[in-house]
Each structure stands twice: as C-alpha cells, then as structure tokens.
Amino acid sequence: xxxxxxxxxxxxxxxxxxxxxxxxxxxxxxxxxxxxxxxxxxxxxxxxxxxxxxxxxxxxxxxxxxxxxxxxxxxxxxxxxxxxxxxxxxxxxxxxxxxxxxxxxxxxxxx
Amino acid sequence: xxxxxxxxxxxxxxxxxxxxxxxxxxxxxxxxxxxxxxxxxxxxxxxxxxxxxxxxxxxxxxxxxxxxxxxxxxxxxxxxxxxxxxxxxxxxxxxxxxxxxxxxxxxxxxxxx
Numbered sequence: 275x276x277x278x279x280x281x282x283x284x285x286x287x288x289x290x291x292x293x294x295x296x297x298x299x300x301x302x303x304x305x306x307x308x309x310x311x312x313x314x315x316x317x318x319x320x321x322x323x324x325x326x327x328x329x330x331x332x333x334x335x336x337x338x339x340x341x342x343x344x345x346x347x348x349x350x351x352x353x354x355x356x357x358x359x360x361x362x363x364x365x366x367x368x369x370x371x372x373x374x375x376x377x378x379x380x381x382x383x384x385x
Numbered sequence: 386x387x388x389x390x391x392x393x394x395x396x397x398x399x400x401x402x403x404x405x406x407x408x409x410x411x412x413x414x415x416x417x418x419x420x421x422x423x424x425x426x427x428x429x430x431x432x433x434x435x436x437x438x439x440x441x442x443x444x445x446x447x448x449x450x451x452x453x454x455x456x457x458x459x460x461x462x463x464x465x466x467x468x469x470x471x472x473x474x475x476x477x478x479x480x481x482x483x484x485x486x487x488x489x490x491x492x493x494x495x496x497x498x
Contacts, residue, residue, distance in 0.1 A: 317489035372430035
C-alpha cells in the first residue's frame with residue numbers, strides 16, 4: 275500500500291497566526307480525502323473532507339490538487355485549542371475501504 | 386450523540402497470551418474496522434468487516450489476528466499469541482455505509498510484556 279506524506283513539523287505558532295499544512299499521496303486511484311485531528315493519546319476525529327473544488331469550514335480551508343496529488347489545510351486565526359496533530363488521510367473509496375493515514379503534523383499554538 | 390465504545394481502555398498481557406479487544410460500534414452502522422497506532426507512529430489499517438465477513442485486510446492482519454461479530458452489538462479483535470511488537474493503541478471504527486465518515490472509538494492501549 276502506498277504512502278501519504280506530510281510535513282514533518284512540529285509547527286509552533288502564536289495565537290492568531292495563519293498556518294498551512296501540506297500533504298502528498300502516491301496512489302493516483304485515491305478517491306476520498308480528509309483531514310483528521312488527533313489530540314494526544316486520543317482517537318482521530320474527522321476535521322473535514324476535502325473536495326476537488328476546495329472547501330472551507332470557518333477558519334479551516336482545505337484544497338485538493340488531483341494532478342499533483344497534493345492536499346493542503348490552512349488554519350486562520352489560530353486558537354490555543356487548535357493545538358493537536360493533524361492527519362492527512364486518503365481512501366480508495368471502495369466498499370469497506372481502508373483509510374490510509376499520514377504520520378501527522380503537530381501544531382502547537384501558544385499565547 | 387452516538388459513539389463507538391471500546392473495552393478495556395488498557396490491557397497488559399504477557400507475550401504469547403491471547404487477548405480479545407472489544408468494541409461496540411454505533412448501533413445502525415454496517416461497516417466495522419480495526420486500526421492500530423504504535424506509539425509515535427501513524428495510524429495503520431488492520432481490517433474491515435461487512436455483512437459478517439472480512440472485506441479487506443492489510444499485511445499486518447496475519448493468521449494471529451481474527452475478528453468476530455458474536456452478537457448484534459459487539460465487534461471483537463482477537464490476537465492469538467501476542468508479541469512484543471503488538472504493543473500499540475488499537476482503534477475500532479464504524480460507518481453507516483462504505484462511503485460515510487468512519488467514527489473512531491477511544492482505543493484500547495495494549496501493552497505486551
């Protein structure tokens with residue numbers, strides 16, 4: 275199974291900063307794309323799905339470039355509560371399909 | 386809000402012993418998954434299960450592993466003879482359909498000594 279690669283991090287930013295995470299995936303057959311958030315020693319939780327047209331959810335904006343096999347996540351106006359590990363995830367989108375996770379990028383927002 | 390639950394939260398076992406990790410998926414979900422995360426590493430897919438059979442499994446899911454849905458609510462992962470390298474957090478997940486969001490349980494931390 276091919277890989278999902280992410281910025282190694284960690285990212286240390288002050289409150290209010292804008293931060294961007296990048297991710298590349300190697301399997302061109304991937305059909306679904308996600309950003310998950312994982313707090314320390316907790317389960318992954320879906321932050322947002324990523325669509326080809328790009329999508330926004332409040333302070334979070336996700337972009338997908340299928341030609342480059344590249345996914346991004348932009349967080350504006352960072353909050354202390356945004357501190358977590360952000361996981362780039364792809365799926366082949368077949369029945370019962372596996373989620374393929376990147377190793378994650380850790381974000382630490384400080385006051 | 387419905388959630389996936391897992392028991393126990395932490396299991397310590399000796400090498401060579403059998404362990405069973407238990408999960409209760411969200412009640413109307415039809416697809417069930419197990420993932421694991423070794424400390425400091427990425428989340429890795431183990432197996433998916435639908436309609437009482439395995440639909441996909443990874444290279445990690447060898448003959449030492451098995452899954453079962455013994456009744457209408459539980460979904461279990463059995464490791465027959467644990468190895469030190471099986472020490473990890475094991476996450477159960479479920480989804481309503483193949484294309485729906487997968488909801489993760491809080492995990493079981495397995496420590497093999």
